[in-house]
Amino acid sequence: GARFPLEMAQDADVGSNSLLTYHLSRNPSFSLALKESLEGSKQPELVLERALDREKQSSFDLVLTAVDGGDPARSGTVQVLINVTDLNDNPPVFSENVYESRVAENLPEGSLVLRVRATDADAGTNGRVSYSFGNVHGTISALFTVDSNSGEVRTAGPLDFEEKNKYNDNAPEITVLSLSSPVPEDAPSGTVVALLKVRDRDSDENGQVSCELSGEAPLSIVASPGGSYKVVTASALDREQACEHRVTVMARDRGRPALWSSAELVLEVSDVNDNAPVFEEAAYSAYVAENNAAGALVLRVQARDADAGANGRVSY
Template sequence: PLRTGSVTGSLDSWFKTARDADAGRNSLLTYQLTSNPSFSLALNENPGGKRQPELVLERALDREKQSSFELVLMAVDGGDPTRSGTVQIRINVTDLNDNQPVFSKSVYEARVAENLPVGSLVLRVWATDADMGSNGRVSYSFGNVPDDVPLFFVVDSESGEIRIAGLLDFEEKNKYSFGMEARDGGGLIGHCEVQIDITDENDNVPEITILSLSSPVPEDAAIGTVVALLKVRDRDSGENGQVSCELSGEVPLSIVASSGGSSPFGSWTR
């Protein structure tokens, strides 16, 4: 086998130099090689006058494009009629770790609901390596990640699956971005980015805070007097965070929204 970058390889390492039992002009004259742009034939004469064929590599080989070559070497004598003999040469190109892993995407995106159970699958990254054997086997790991990422996510080094490792909370953090690495057996590394959006679940109850309270209330207080100022808040988002307020029981009081209803504050009036 010739490695990529080799310059010459003596054919004598595969077979003995051709022999012809005839003498004079009827004996062996020369060698011929089937045409191939990657190889050529050189004839070197040794001190005994014997012509030794050598196979010369004309350009760099790439196993990922062509892993083997089939050539035919012909030995021709100088007789009339000309006689020849042939031998087949098979050249297998050995692999070098000259390809790094390549992810199927440069950016992987996912949307997952908060409070997913630990162990739930988020997404799977995937990388391929054109090399063979250990040079083409890929393992996955986190790259440059914030400190909190390993607290909430874990990656399977063989499958590339990213799963939940801790309970997510939309109200604490709703987006995670981090790097992933794919490393082959020869140490070459490919990179990609993962972006995970956390979606909101209705997991928070409304909170009521009394900001001010006038008590007791005089019996002759005018209608519209503010008795209490309340703040109502729900940490969820969207419709899950919209609240409405009402009083229970029969009381001569009502709740009105402050600032035209656009504020989280409300007043309790007589």
């Protein structure tokens, strides 16, 4: 919808032989609009029809044609060259998902371990990539450095094979394999509502993980062999008390300092017809005159049902 004024054409003729209209070469990204002034002149405007993506097409070459009203009509053309400027709308992308390297423990300080490479589809400074370590433990940053320009990772201190298992640089990873939601409110205690897989890429104590639930919900977590966990109901559910439960799974390793991660589970509780209708009054009484006509209102009773949907619909 953005508009960009274009230069107006000049026609030395007058009357019907003067400038009549404009045409633009066909392009799905742009159209032409004519803005008429009080004096009757027509200002051509370029109208943007859809969002541009410089990384897909950085320039457009259009032709604007001015046509007069003579017979035969005469026309003139001008080239309209559009350059699309860059926005920083693309993140850097590494050439590999994971970089691995094996090094000897007797490597001298400053030895090359590996070289990482990332590219950015943006242009100029928006596409310039610099490298640095993220949130890693100080032990790791004391052993390795990364060159901000080249991406070269080098040793910064002596390596010790016997100490390598002490590097706790990976937080536990939680994967929700399945989530049974909604769960009927009459589900028995111990019903499995979620299956989780938790793993830590570190070794020994740094890779040993414990899980717990935080949040007020009648649920508990049970460990299974191989890093699997079950979330089960710990007591009866009552939809009329809580139709939804939110709990956070916390996974923490045994490193020093410990690293942790979390995942939220949202469990909806579906309705079961477990509530009888309840009248608003324990007893109703009314006085009726003996000469009342048939169909006269005597009284109105009302009952409510705490269940939902059809289970909570009351008939008399």
